[in-house]
Amino acid sequence: MLDERKKKILGTVISEYIRTGEPVGSKLIADSGLGVSAATIRNDMAVLEQLGYLEQPHTSAGRIPTYTAFSLYIDEFMPEYVLTEADKAVLDDYLESAEPTAESLLENASHALAELTRCAVIRRDLVPKFSVITKVEVVPTGKRMYVILLISSNGAVKNKVCRLEFDLTDEQLKFFTNYMSENLHGISLDELTPEKFEKIVAAMSAYMISMTPLLEEVKKLADDFADSGVAVEGEKNLLMRPDIDSAAVENFISHKSELAQFLDQSFGDLQIVLGGSGETIVQNTGLITSKIKKNGVDAGAIGLLGPLRLDYSKVIPYIEYLTGRITDILSDDMELS
Amino acid sequence: MLDERKKKILGTVISEYIRTGEPVGSKLIADSGLGVSAATIRNDMAVLEQLGYLEQPHTSAGRIPTYTAFSLYIDEFMPEYVLTEADKAVLDDYLESAEPTAESLLENASHALAELTRCAVIRRDLVPKFSVITKVEVVPTGKRMYVILLISSNGAVKNKVCRLEFDLTDEQLKFFTNYMSENLHGISLDELTPEKFEKIVAAMSAYMISMTPLLEEVKKLADDFADSGVAVEGEKNLLMRPDIDSAAVENFISHKSELAQFLDQSFGDLQIVLGGSGETIVQNTGLITSKIKKNGVDAGAIGLLGPLRLDYSKVIPYIEYLTGRITDILSDDMELS
DNA sequence: GTTAGCACTCGCTCTTCTTGAGTGCTAATT
DNA sequence: AATTAGCACTCAAGAAGAGCGAGTGCTAAC
Numbered sequence: 001m002l003d004e005r006k007k008k009i010l011g012t013v014i015s016e017y018i019r020t021g022e023p024v025g026s027k028l029i030a031d032s033g034l035g036v037s038a039a040t041i042r043n044d045m046a047v048l049e050q051l052g053y054l055e056q057p058h059t060s061a062g063r064i065p066t067y068t069a070f071s072l073y074i075d076e077f078m079p080e081y082v083l084t085e086a087d088k089a090v091l092d093d094y095l096e097s098a099e100p101t102a103e104s105l106l107e108n109a110s111h112a113l114a115e116l117t118r119c120a121v122i123r124r125d126l127v128p129k130f131s132v133i134t135k136v137e138v139v140p141t142g143k144r145m146y147v148i149l150l151i152s153s154n155g156a157v158k159n160k161v162c163r164l165e166f167d168l169t170d171e172q173l174k175f176f177t178n179y180m181s182e183n184l185h186g187i188s189l190d191e192l193t194p195e196k197f198e199k200i201v202a203a204m205s206a207y208m209i210s211m212t213p214l215l216e217e218v219k220k221l222a223d224d225f226a227d228s229g230v231a232v233e234g235e236k237n238l239l240m241r242p243d244i245d246s247a248a249v250e251n252f253i254s255h256k257s258e259l260a261q262f263l264d265q266s267f268g269d270l271q272i273v274l275g276g277s278g279e280t281i282v283q284n285t286g287l288i289t290s291k292i293k294k295n296g297v298d299a300g301a302i303g304l305l306g307p308l309r310l311d312y313s314k315v316i317p318y319i320e321y322l323t324g325r326i327t328d329i330l331s332d333d334m335e336l337s
Numbered sequence: 338m339l340d341e342r343k344k345k346i347l348g349t350v351i352s353e354y355i356r357t358g359e360p361v362g363s364k365l366i367a368d369s370g371l372g373v374s375a376a377t378i379r380n381d382m383a384v385l386e387q388l389g390y391l392e393q394p395h396t397s398a399g400r401i402p403t404y405t406a407f408s409l410y411i412d413e414f415m416p417e418y419v420l421t422e423a424d425k426a427v428l429d430d431y432l433e434s435a436e437p438t439a440e441s442l443l444e445n446a447s448h449a450l451a452e453l454t455r456c457a458v459i460r461r462d463l464v465p466k467f468s469v470i471t472k473v474e475v476v477p478t479g480k481r482m483y484v485i486l487l488i489s490s491n492g493a494v495k496n497k498v499c500r501l502e503f504d505l506t507d508e509q510l511k512f513f514t515n516y517m518s519e520n521l522h523g524i525s526l527d528e529l530t531p532e533k534f535e536k537i538v539a540a541m542s543a544y545m546i547s548m549t550p551l552l553e554e555v556k557k558l559a560d561d562f563a564d565s566g567v568a569v570e571g572e573k574n575l576l577m578r579p580d581i582d583s584a585a586v587e588n589f590i591s592h593k594s595e596l597a598q599f600l601d602q603s604f605g606d607l608q609i610v611l612g613g614s615g616e617t618i619v620q621n622t623g624l625i626t627s628k629i630k631k632n633g634v635d636a637g638a639i640g641l642l643g644p645l646r647l648d649y650s651k652v653i654p655y656i657e658y659l660t661g662r663i664t665d666i667l668s669d670d671m672e673l674s
Numbered sequence: 675g676t677t678a679g680c681a682c683t684c685g686c687t688c689t690t691c692t693t694g695a696g697t698g699c700t701a702a703t704t
Numbered sequence: 705a706a707t708t709a710g711c712a713c714t715c716a717a718g719a720a721g722a723g724c725g726a727g728t729g730c731t732a733a734c
Binding site for chain 1: 694695696697698
């Protein structure tokens with residue numbers, strides 16, 4: 001294990017490196033109030049390098065922390081930052097304007113994180129298993145134009161506009177709406193398998209051939225719900241950074257389905273992955289993910305992708321606060337919170 | 338006026354500059370089949386520089402075209418590029434997956450342009466004056482949770498989720514929906530002034546105090562429609578370009594309302610603005626905008642923002658084709674097209 | 675009016691030099 | 705045994721200079 005002084009030295013190197021992004025030399029550390037000379041610190045640093053916590057970009061430069069060092073730092077001796085009331089107010093402000101849906105709240109939270117941390121934010125809106133179809137509706141909006149609405153119990157609404165070859169009569173419309181509502185109401189989005197849908201289509205088109213296009217659209221809507229999205233915001237913040245390979249970031253965030261899977265599989269409330277050791281994420285970046293829940297069930301996740309030299313001590317509380325608030329807002333029994 | 342040879346020289350300079358981005362020298366032009374020597378061309382180039390069509394970055398470099406030259410080129414001797422069937426197929430492909438609404442079509446068209454030209458695309462979705470409110474609806478989706486829908490006659494749907502303090506009875510819901518539909522149905526989005534809305538709110542809340550939050554949301558929805566958006570896509574394509582100031586682009590595209598105004602005010606079917614002479618847009622960029630119409634009335638616009646040395650001859654037909662197709666698709670009488 | 679020839683300009687690139695921050699090692703000190 | 709002052713050494717980054725070469729403008733000949 002590291003003795004007390006080595007810990008302090010490593011801590012200083014890390015926090016200085018986070019602050020400046022430059023290699024940290026022994027003199028700077030000696031001046032930061034340790035009470036020992038630069039030479040002593042150099043000796044300790046050599047040991048820390050031996051142990052794999054520090055490395056030198058080149059001989060005549062200072063040291064920079066390794067991934068291992070960051071892990072240790074985050075786990076063990078990162079200073080704890082407690083959000084001020086002002087911090088909370090700012091974050092609350094971002095959430096305020098959101099609707100009480102996972103989608104909208106996550107959107108605002110992403111926004112907040114992207115702006116405040118100048119990093120990229122990944123968000124995953126998970127239509128939860130408990131979400132069922134509440135209503136299907138068709139509204140005429142013009143000559144042979146119809147809007148098809150699919151509303152789910154978690155408040156999400158999807159719509160598609162559809163142009164038919166013929167106008168539908170009021171009866172036909174009513175029939176369609178009733179039929180769909182009866183057959184789909186209360187069905188969980190998981191349960192709406194292609195087979196199930198095919199059956200409905202078959203039954204339907206026996207009645208009225210002209211409605212096939214409508215059915216197609218309903219199907220598309222249901223699909224939309226199923227692979228509900230993963231979105232990325234503020235990726236621009238990571239471009240043009242000398243320490244991060246833009247192309248790799250680009251590549252990472254463009255594989256939406258892998259991203260989605262990654263966010264879904266992340267375990268625990270808060271997960272931190274540092275890029276470089278493994279190849280899970282981009283070299284020289286850190287990714288902090290956190291899930292949000294609705295009544296105890298996963299409802300989405302949010303992830304902050306930034307440089308490895310992220311101000312973890314500050315950023316982590318931000319994320320925790322935001323996901324905590326969202327989870328609170330989403331839970332049905334507000335009174336309890 | 339320019340004599341024939343000078344025109345040819347200027348044309349070659351411009352097209353070469355568009356192709357390579359480098360200053361063009363006399364030798365290259367001499368080799369491009371004009372039948373005169375480099376010296377002759379140098380003489381002509383000196384004249385063209387005098388006239389303000391060319392400039393030299395420094396003494397020992399070739400010439401690059403000025404804004405004036407680009408204007409002249411676009412207006413007078415740009416080669417005409419006729420879209421191949423393959424080109425059209427690609428563009429059609431992008432539009433195919435869109436719904437027949439201005440919003441969706443513009444979105445796909447932006448996508449197409451951004452990907453094919455590697456430029457930034459601005460799009461403006463204008464809820465047209467002829468668009469009226471078709472339906473207002475409130476759907477319960479959970480404990481005290483309601484989705485409010487506003488559907489307009491052009492097929493646009495906006496929705497908000499709203500959490501109330503109390504559950505509403507079926508009668509209350511029905512009452513609200515009926516009342517709103519009766520009072521708002523057929524109203525143009527222009528006509529829905531704050532005053533008009535206030536009157537409805539006043540009348541409503543006399544009936545049922547608990548509905549005020551719902552009304553607020555309806556109001557917000559109406560506002561959403563009114564300043565319906567301007568969106569930017571592919572701005573990333575313009576970053577990291579040595580010839581374009583990223584900060585200026587950033588600044589230009591972040592002023593959404595100015596952008597919107599700019600697109601709305603653009604006259605004619607196709608407008609081309611070159612940045613640099615005036616300060617309307619970003620230095621060293623070109624902006625090509627085109628409106629789309631629905632049954633002859635403005636329904637939106639799309640704009641391509643790229644480097645000044647844009648391949649206008651190719652890009653312009655792209656835009657014209659896309660906006661033409663969109664206008665066709667949007668118009669109610671498809672048979673005529 | 676056109677062209678060959680030529681001296682000239684000047685941005686690039688490559689090399690060399692200098693600087694200075696930071697190191698590791700050694701010998702003296704506590 | 706741990707700490708420290710001292711010193712020679714390393715090496716990236718920046719400055720200064722040399723040479724190259726693409727391109728020019730001018731002049732004199734065709």
